[in-house]
Amino acid sequence: MTTIKQLLKTNYPARFILFGVILSLLPIFSEIGVLQNSTVRLIGYVIIFTVVALGLNLLLGFSGLVSLGTAGFMGFGAYMFVFISTNVFDGFLVAMLLTLVIAGLLGAVIGLLSLKVEGIYLAIATLFIGEIFLQIFRNVDWFTGGFSGMRHHHPTFNLLFTEITLTRNWTYVLMVLIMVVVMIMMYHLVHSRTGRALMAMSRSEHAAQAMGVSILKYRLIAFIFATVLATLGGVLYISYFRFVDPSPWNLNRSLFIIAMVVVGGFKSIFGTALGAFIIHGIPELYLKDIFSGNPEFSYIFAGILIIVVIMFYPNGAIYVGYDVKKLYYKHVYPRRLPYITLKQIYKQNLATAADDAKKQLKATYKNQRQELRSAIGAKLEQLRAKHQQCLADIKATYQAAIAAAPDGDQTKRQLLKKQRQVALSECKQQHRIDKLAIYRNAVTELMVIDDE
Amino acid sequence: MDIFFTLLFSSLETGSVYALAALGIVLIFRTSKTTNFAQGSIGTLNAFVAAMLFLSWDMNIWIATLLAMVTAFITGVLIDRFIIRPASKANAISKQIITLGLIMVIIGIIPMLFGVDPLSLPRFFEVNASTQFDVFGARISYNAIFIISLSLGLMGFLFWFLQYTKWGLAIRVTASNEITSRLMGVPTRTVTMASWATAAMFGTLAAIIVAPSGSVNSLMMVDVQVNAFFACVLGGFGTFYGAVVGAYLIAFAKSSAQFYVSDIWGNVYVYLVILLLLYLMPNGLFGKKQLKKV
Incomplete structure (x- = not known):
């Protein structure tokens, strides 16, 4: 093969x-x-x-x-x-x-x-x-x-x-x-x-x-x-x-x-x-x-x-295949990376392990996987809460500013609206980066443990 | 002598059909920079509209033709707006292939809209003993005279329009250089759209003229399309009148070859002669050598 x-x-x-x-x-x-x-x-x-x-x-x-x-x-x-x-x-x-x-x-x-x-x-x-x-x-x-x-x-x-x-x-x-x-x-x-x-x-x-x-x-x-x-x-x-x-x-x-x-x-x-x-x-x-x-x-x-x-x-x-691959590596692959790394480490261990230890290795692997999943899940949950807070803050600031602005002032309103949009998109951007950082950190931790 | 005149009149009649189709092709070639292979198919589609109006709605042939012209105009505008304009940045070959795709779509759509049975259309004037007269021993019908004069009149009008009106000038400058003319304020998009609409109308008229000698089916314009292309090549894509002259020449050569040489192989000989001629005069009879800047 x-x-x-x-x-x-x-x-x-x-x-x-x-x-x-x-x-x-x-x-x-x-x-x-x-x-x-x-x-x-x-x-x-x-x-x-x-x-x-x-x-x-x-x-x-x-x-x-x-x-x-x-x-x-x-x-x-x-x-x-x-x-x-x-x-x-x-x-x-x-x-x-x-x-x-x-x-x-x-x-x-x-x-x-x-x-x-x-x-x-x-x-x-x-x-x-x-x-x-x-x-x-x-x-x-x-x-x-x-x-x-x-x-x-x-x-x-x-x-x-x-x-x-x-x-x-x-x-x-x-x-x-x-x-x-x-x-x-x-x-x-x-x-x-x-x-x-x-x-x-x-x-x-x-x-x-x-x-x-x-x-x-x-x-x-x-x-x-x-x-x-x-x-x-x-x-x-x-x-x-x-x-x-x-x-x-x-x-x-x-x-x-x-x-x-x-x-x-x-x-x-x-x-x-x-x-x-x-x-x-x-x-x-x-x-x-x-x-x-x-x-x-x-x-x-x-x-x-x-x-x-x-x-x-x-x-x-014929390029549909390439494009799907590209999309996968851009959007899905980073999220899957910690699990893929874990599996690779497990396979390496498996290759060198004695026969009777294999069963135990498998059990540990399953455990580790479960732990990893819950750890990442918890971090993501925290991050999501932070993100929600960030969005809510911006909205509250905007509401306050609108209330403070005089009624007829359209330019001021539009300016505020634009500022709000920019702030929101920054917040989202930050969220995305943080999310990727979580996955990356998880991978690094795994590697470090493996090296020890 | 009478045989010669019979051939002449019949080739004038078929030549008019070829010339109408060829003029549409040249018009599109000059303004959109593509050879429109769907010219015949667009004509066929609208001939089906005319036949439908005539047969199912019992309309007069004249009114049916006029309405088919209107639908042809709409078809041309739609094709330009939704297919050709969005693809205007594509190269000439891609646009050529798009028109080939159009042929397939139209061939597929016709049985959906009009059923699978071939329809029929009558002549503008009935052809019988009382509507024919002798010229130098050859018989010519009112219908043929009408067709010849209508096509010549329309083409004459188009040439006058191109040469002496503001819009004609716009078309000619767009044909000569699109980017520069857009910079000069010529509405090139409208010009391109108008040329597609005009070409579709010419194609439809050709299809309606051809229809009575056979039936209205999705392959009825293949022969006209092929000959119109040959006319364009023979006359050269460079000028508007070259295609018309080429069309009449081909029609006459074909009918004489079919009569004097061989019934089946006459037109094949004509095609081969034209291919050879093309080798010797690559830009056609009236074309000028196009120089390209790199």
Whole structure:
């Protein structure tokens, strides 16, 4: 346990692996009947979206470019994968790599055409690309099967002498594996030269340019990365759901993916996964039954979240944890500190004590804790009485002063009122400081006793 | 020759729709420094209002349109007051994403307010044999003439307004530099609010014109929105008239490509040509290169 903790602390990508291991255990729960099958399917969908949104996060979070063609590229990936599997080579890895290479080239061409100008144009250019893709999906029957769509099987791997076709749950595990690989890749990309250049661009394009960062080059890298990951998402989609038709790949799907990045948190890898779960998972899992009257409810949910997060919480949902921690250390932790110290001392003693003394130690510890609590409580009670007295004094002084002041003198009254407010707030401030001092003193006393 | 004129008239009609939407987008781009992706959705929302008034309350189409204009004005003002203004310090990308969020909210709200079934709106003038006449062998309806002249008239009025009135001057200086104009005493907040309201009204008018050729549903403006954006890009965001010229050009190119080249792929070719053109002329046909101070 401690070694795992150590590993997680020193090696950040190990967290992705741990996350992946936990996620890949879900099918087991569904096998033994704890989880519903549909929930695992939903999480599978969330994993696909996470892969796609990670690519978009690099584009949107780092280089500040919006792509509205993400869903189009996902669809392209799914169709291209089926096409290559049926016509060229029916093996998961080869077909996937071919699809990704083609998507990367396509992304490079589109990026070169649209990234030369203002970043704002990429959104419009990708909007068209998305529409063109949709047109292709609907009308090119030999490639996409038109409105009736295309069917495919779960991934197959061609080994030397045999061929393995995965089951649905093993496909799920494969998807988790690919997601973890993408997360680790993304982590290393972000912490490399490219990542630093992108980070510099996101702060100030002009400053980055002045430092010799080629804006076009890094924008292009980010866009190609986003394209390839969107395509990868499409490949995973067709592999897991085994069916693709033109309907899901419209602009609205792209908007949902943008919502995932925004809500989860720019530049954060776990945040993207969290965002994918919030935007896709929560409406389907929890809110669907409450709002069953409105089929488009998830749009309102995502839309309002986008607006609210951008306006009031630009860091994204992943920062909720940090902020809660911060609040805890500011307000709750000082009060808990004496008890925490006591417990630590007890644990130290326990480690060195002989076996038969342990029981007694525990009893003493409990006693000490009780005593500490009552001691602090008594001091607080005293302090509260003092505080009440302080407040009452100020109020009495104010009443007397008001009574002494002439009736019509408004300025004098206002002045007195202000003085009263200042005095009250000083009193409260003092109370707060005294309270903290009590906790601190308790801790110091404990330490002193321990040293002796 | 008659085919050419048929194409010309139909593209003038669709071009007017694109131009109205595009003008709204440029207006907002210049005053609020963001590309408003929700332009089409705001129009759709208010077209639903018009359709509701027409179908359920048995109102005249003219009155329904006027009332929808009023609600469009209110929508624009509300969006500016409660979403865009509080976020005015955010960067351009954040504002762009906010308008994307607006699209989602509107798509979600429409079935809540108006039900899930698509509604329908009639044309301003019925189109039949007696309301059409021949020009050079092409048939043109009163409705088309009305739409073309209404849009051209409105846009002409807007250009006159921008060029020759005090408020037009306020809009132009806000577009050129917001901080300086605020220092000079221009009420930039009111200007921004007015441009949102105007853009919403233009979008709604475009939606009401488009509605009779299909149904009133939440996706009806996607095509117009896409083309309006292309028009803005083609004409350049730098000028107000560029977007209008771009809109008519695109409409004509699309309808000729669809007729002469391919029914399904004509507009795809036009889009690709425009993407290439954009590569060669990054600031559009009429745009000037914008210089930024660091």
